[in-house]
Amino acid sequence: MRPIVLATTDPALNLATEEWLLRHTDRDVFMLWRNAPAVIVGRNQNTLAQIDEAFVRERNIPVVRRLSGGGAVFHDLGNVNFTFISLDSAGGGLDFQRFTSPILAAIAALGVPCAFEGRNDLVIDGRKFSGNAQHIWRDRVLHHGTLLFSAEVADLSGALRVSAAKYKDKAVKSVAKRVTNIASHLPAPMDVTDFMDRIMDHVCAGRPRGDLSLTPDEARGAAELAESRYRRYDWNFGASPAYALTRSTRTPGGVVEAHLDVAGGVIRAVRLLGDYFGRRDVAELEAHLAGCRHDRDALAQCLKGVVLGDYLLGVGPDELIDCLF
Template sequence: MLCIKHPNTNAYFNLAAEEYVLRNFSQDAFMLWRNEPAVIVGKHQNTLGEINLDFIKESEIKVVRRLSGGGAVFHDLGNLNFTFIMNGDDGNLVDFRKFTKPILDVLLKLGIEAKFEGRNDLTIDGKKFSGNAEHVYKKRVLHHGTLLFSSQMADLSEALKINPLKYRDKAVKSVRSRVTNISDHLHQPLKVLEFRDLIMDHIRDMYPDAVGYDYSHDDLQSINNLVDNKYSTWEWNFGYSPMYDFQRGIKTEGGHIEFHLNVEKGMICDIKIYGDFFNKTDITELELLLKGCPHEQEAVKERLSSIVLSDYCSNVLVDEFVKGMF
């Protein structure tokens, strides 16, 4: 068992590191890691349908898609993440209770009675502090989970606050639960990194063959290649989203505008723009211009730079028009 505890708090790097170890190592591994503020969405989710895009951009929060399914979660430095990557036999790889039991055992030592509930959650007094997900690759399973220790709950709530009327799709939806921080239930003060070390010590006691492991130069180079080519890209984090429909209405100085979009693989396949605004040029020309454009703010703004928007929507600013499409 390789025990990997590293200081990198970049969400792109940490998600890439999981995939790298899963696909390229043959040994079992256990990892503990933290991210600076980030939203991590499940593999089969519509990213824009899970996040508060305005808050995300204003707060410079990373958005990263992971390999496993399940719902969107918020990470910050008060959240500790754990990962088991284990070898096994087909049909016996997925086991949420097995991989979460060490966490429950550590909490019990701290005098906290936590429970495994539902499909994949850990709770204290009925409130969730850990969500878990798994991904199988050949005869290896990746199990990872969040551990809310001292997270900023206001940021968590705001980052994941979305308008359910905007998006219609068949993507996996996140189930919002009442959440709690582990630190609120401690009998004696403990810092998040001290909590991390307690968990690592417990894992080392559980597995007699456990040894510490530091990423080599080659490891880091390969992980960073994954960051550059996958985990930091719009194509993976947003474009990979399932097909969805989007609709939204906004009020402007030029009048009311209503957007209806059909998006597939992150690209606008069809768009209809309605409203009581005035125009000099047929709005269908604007709709044709936006077809085939990535459903991404900067890409839309780039398309609009080739026209005079007021010809199509009088007294409407480009920024408010673009914002209305998200």
């Protein structure tokens, strides 16, 4: 099994590296990596339904969709991610305990009692410190998980907090659980890089370590995949299942109640109700918005040249766009 430690903390590039290795590696892989603050959503999720859009926008936190299913997670530099890539999927089924067992053993060796719980979680005293997900490609399996070591829990809850009533769809929802940091349970203090070294030593015990970096071809392939998939709106937001959004917002021009139907990341239909005033039929504005990407920049571009006051007196472009998220 080949050990790898990724030097970058770019979430799009790190997720692209996982996929590139899954498709091209000729050896089993165990990889450790960290991301700068980011929200990572599951393959089958409605991205906007998982995040506090205002929170991540104000803090410029990237949102990236991963290859595997499961729920949304918040990453920062206090969270260590681990990845196993096996060339043998062992029958083709999902098997979380196969890959989490060595991680549990490594944590226990640090003096922290821990256990596997539910479908895919690792816990300390019933509090979650690791969520896990898998993706099978041909006869290969990618298993990855989080290890909350010293993560900012307030940012974690803030980035993922969203009104359950706002979005109506059939996508997979994240389930909130009480979480804990591994560092809080260690018998003696340890920094995150030392923790990563200990995990790597335990999982790869008895195997030669050698160079832990990617080859130039691997790095180049991952960078190309990041550009073509993991940095694109079409993948991170447009790949969401169809959903409906309802939001009522008080604006300087009165209450605006927005109802949107979105599919493929594109607004298919919109209704703007409320107690606002206007001299032109708002149906014209609704028709103009239909077909626009459900994205703030795209909506701002769509509204350029539109005299909003004709339809929604006292409501500017920024207020209307806020109504649509």
